[in-house]
Each structure stands twice: as structure tokens, then as C-alpha cells.
Amino acid sequence: MFTMESNAGKEEIAGLCNAIKQMGLQARRVNGEHYITIHPIGDEEGVNLENLASMPGVKSFKAVQGRYKIIARENHEEYAGNQNVMPITIGSENPVTLGNGELIIIAGPCAVQTYDQTYEVAMAAKEAGAQILRGGTLKPRSSAHSNMGALEERTEILIQVGKDVGMPVMTEVLDQDHVSYLNDKVDAMWTGARRAVSDPLYRHVGSKSKVPVLIKNNIYFTNVGDWLASAEYVAKEGNTDIALIYRGELGEASSNRDGKFNSKAILFANKESVCPIIVDPSHSAGRTWMVESLIYSSVALPGVKGLMIEVIPEGAEPGDIETDYQQALRPSEFGPIVQRAKEMYAVVHAEK
Known part of the structure; x- marks a missing residue:
């Protein structure tokens, strides 16, 4: 891995990337807060990358090993030894930066x-302080007979509402065709919680997506390394604008609403990677009355830079909501909770 000088120019960066490619490797650029790093990708056997360390604009070279080389904290000089994350920007017309010190609230209907x-x-x-609108346009369901949604119609609704209220929008991506369809429409996309670490979608979304990608942990996972490895697949294919979403775990429970919330998984993910972490307290809780407590406990954890919260209309009845009525907040609940969460976040994460 090469760390570029803070004042390295486009020609110097391009020169290093071209030199790496001439060795038969690919070059992945990662934009840190203060430094740009270049990561050679491919079979490095018999290749002496260290010879390129003297090229103009190169600050340092480090041979890296391990399961996740690109997103690993130890491989980024400006993030090693601290709990800071690599910021990503979501949206172009109303951009929101995740990881710059402000708690980002992502809210909307399931x-x-x-x-x-x-x-x-x-x-x-x-009005209550959310900066990004979320909404599922094609939902994976645990029952084959449940309504998954109408992709095109619901995507257009999400996009139009985002424009009308002035918020970036994001939705879940389910397959390779879905990536192509959403690419020029939404400001970010997330992968769901039922995918194995080797799922081909991670490679596809890494190589084809044009917007930031948020990776949910697998609902059945017991190894945080698999969660990070999924993000590494995306980064390896070219998209390094990545965040992690923690949405709880099923564990031994028989129902999605009886799973567990594992703070240690979040702590470990932040210790090992530079990706911003978003907590989804709605799915983690599975029940509305638990959501508030999980929000407050989440904002105190290092690496947590955002919350993804499901919200329904104030007067909604169970029959009005297709899915997740049991875990969504109403605006009258959401507003005060978000205000307190932001106040807590500012105190806990104030620079010493």
C-alpha cells in the first residue's frame, strides 16, 4: 500500500497507478481525510512494489497482509492508533458527509x-433533524407470499419525495439488475442482512455502483470478520465509498424480533476498519419500545457516525403499513429522541 504526500498532484497519483498496472496489477485509490492511499490489487508474487516507493509524490510504502487490506485501520497511516473513520459523502444536490463529526440521521419508511x-x-x-431519506423499493421478505413492492413505481416515489423535501435518498439493492437500475437514480444503496460473505452481489456492487455502498451485517453472523470481508469485496472491485450498518443479529432466536444487539461487534468493527458505522436500532430492536434505548446506547460507541431509523405517519394503523409497523417510530416520538441523541453524541464525542 502506498500513502501519497498530502500535496501530491494528479500527475503523480496517475504515474504511480500506471506503474502498478504495468506490473500486471490493478490500482485502487482510497481518499482519506488528509491523505490518498493507493492499493495494488492482484497476485503480487514476484513483484517488487517497494521499488515504486521512490516515485514522485509517494510518502511511504507498506507491505500489507490479511483478509481485508483496503479497509483495515492498521493500513491507513492517518487512522491507525485512533478511532476516527474515513468520511464518505452521500448525495450531490444536498450532500451529507458521514464521518465528519456530526451524527447523521437516516430516516423513513421500511x-x-x-x-x-x-x-x-x-x-x-x-424537521426533526434527519438528513437522509431511506425507503425500501423492493423488499426481501421472509415469506414467499409477502408483497415485495413494485420497483419502478416506488423508486420514482422515493426520488421525487427526496427532491421535494431536499434530502438525499437511499434504498436496498437486491441483485445485479437492481444495481444497474438504481445507479443513476439514488444517492446511496445498501446490501441486505441475509447475504453470505462470498455473495456475488458484493463484487458486482463494487465494480458497477456509482454511489456509496452501505453493508449490513448478516443477520445470522457470528464473525465480525465476515462483515468486514464483505466490505473488502466491494472495495477490491473499485468502490471505496463504504459504510457499515449494524442491524442486530438473530442468534438462537426463532424470530427477527427476538434477536440480540451486540455492542462488541460494533467496537470490533471500528477497531479493525476505517469504515463509518451506522446503527439500525429499528431492526435491532424489533419492537418500538426498545428503539429509544438502543439509540442512546449506540451513539456512545466509537465509530458510530449515523443511525438508520424507521418512521411511519403519525396516525398510521397496522393495516396502513406493509411491513415493520411493530418497530417504527411516529414523528411525535422520533423528534424528541433524535434531539436527545444528537445532544448525547456531541457530549460523548467532543474533542478532548
Whole structure:
């Protein structure tokens, strides 16, 4: 891995990347807060990369090993030995930076249903302090007979509401065709919680996605390394604008609403990687009455830079909501909780 000088120019960066490619390798650029790093990708056997350390603009070279080379904290000079993360920016018209010191709130319905319903939730969430609108447009369901949604119609609703309220939008990506469809429409996409670390979608979203990618932990996982390895697959293929979403674990429970919230997984992920972490307290809790407590405990953890919270209209009844009614907050609950969470975050993470 090469760390470039802080004042390295485009020609110097391009020169190093070209030299790496001439050795038969690929070069992945990662933009840190203060330094750019270049990561050679491919079979390095018989290749002496250290010879390139004297090229113009190169600050240092480090031979790296391990399962996740690109996102590993120890491989980034400016992040090694601290708990800071590599910021990513979501959106272009109303950009939001995740990881720059402010708690980012991502809020919206679990599933996009109608324009009016989504607009009501988005406006209430924004007024309460949310910066990004979330909404599922094609939902993976545990039952083959449940409504997964109508992709094109619901995506257009999400996009239009985002424009009308002035918020970046994000949704879940389910397969390779979904990536291609969403690429020029949404500001970020996340992968779901039922994927194995070797899922081909991670490679595809890494090579084809044009927006930041958020990686949810597998609901059945017991190894944080698999979660980070999934992110490494994305980074290796070219997209290094990555965040991690912790959404709880099923563990031994028979129901998604009876899983567990593992703070140690979040601590370990931050210790090992430079990716910003978002906590999804709605899915972690599975029940509305638990969400508030998980929010407050989450904002105190190092590496947590955002929350993804499900919100429904104030007067919604169970029959009005397709999915996750049991774990969503209403605007009257959401507003005060977000305000307290941001106050707590500012105190806990104030620079010493």
C-alpha cells in the first residue's frame, strides 16, 4: 500500500497507478481525510512494489497482509492508533458527509408505498433533524407470499419525495439488475442482512455502483470478520465509498424480533476498519419500545457516525403499513429522541 504526500498532484497519483498496472496489477485509490492511499490489487508474487516507493509524490510504502487490506485501520497511516473513520459523502444536490463529526440521521419508511405517505414521513423526519431519506423499493421478505413492492413505481416515489423535501435518498439493492437500475437514480444503496460473505452481489456492487455502498451485517453472523470481508469485496472491485450498518443479529432466536444487539461487534468493527458505522436500532430492536434505548446506547460507541431509523405517519394503523409497523417510530416520538441523541453524541464525542 502506498500513502501519497498530502500535496501530491494528479500527475503523480496517475504515474504511480500506471506503474502498478504495468506490473500486471490493478490500482485502487482510497481518499482519506488528509491523505490518498493507493492499493495494488492482484497476485503480487514476484513483484517488487517497494521499488515504486521512490516515485514522485509517494510518502511511504507498506507491505500489507490479511483478509481485508483496503479497509483495515492498521493500513491507513492517518487512522491507525485512533478511532476516527474515513468520511464518505452521500448525495450531490444536498450532500451529507458521514464521518465528519456530526451524527447523521437516516430516516423513513421500511417500504415506500405512496407519495403522500412517504412525503409526510420525510417532512416530519427532516424537521426533526434527519438528513437522509431511506425507503425500501423492493423488499426481501421472509415469506414467499409477502408483497415485495413494485420497483419502478416506488423508486420514482422515493426520488421525487427526496427532491421535494431536499434530502438525499437511499434504498436496498437486491441483485445485479437492481444495481444497474438504481445507479443513476439514488444517492446511496445498501446490501441486505441475509447475504453470505462470498455473495456475488458484493463484487458486482463494487465494480458497477456509482454511489456509496452501505453493508449490513448478516443477520445470522457470528464473525465480525465476515462483515468486514464483505466490505473488502466491494472495495477490491473499485468502490471505496463504504459504510457499515449494524442491524442486530438473530442468534438462537426463532424470530427477527427476538434477536440480540451486540455492542462488541460494533467496537470490533471500528477497531479493525476505517469504515463509518451506522446503527439500525429499528431492526435491532424489533419492537418500538426498545428503539429509544438502543439509540442512546449506540451513539456512545466509537465509530458510530449515523443511525438508520424507521418512521411511519403519525396516525398510521397496522393495516396502513406493509411491513415493520411493530418497530417504527411516529414523528411525535422520533423528534424528541433524535434531539436527545444528537445532544448525547456531541457530549460523548467532543474533542478532548
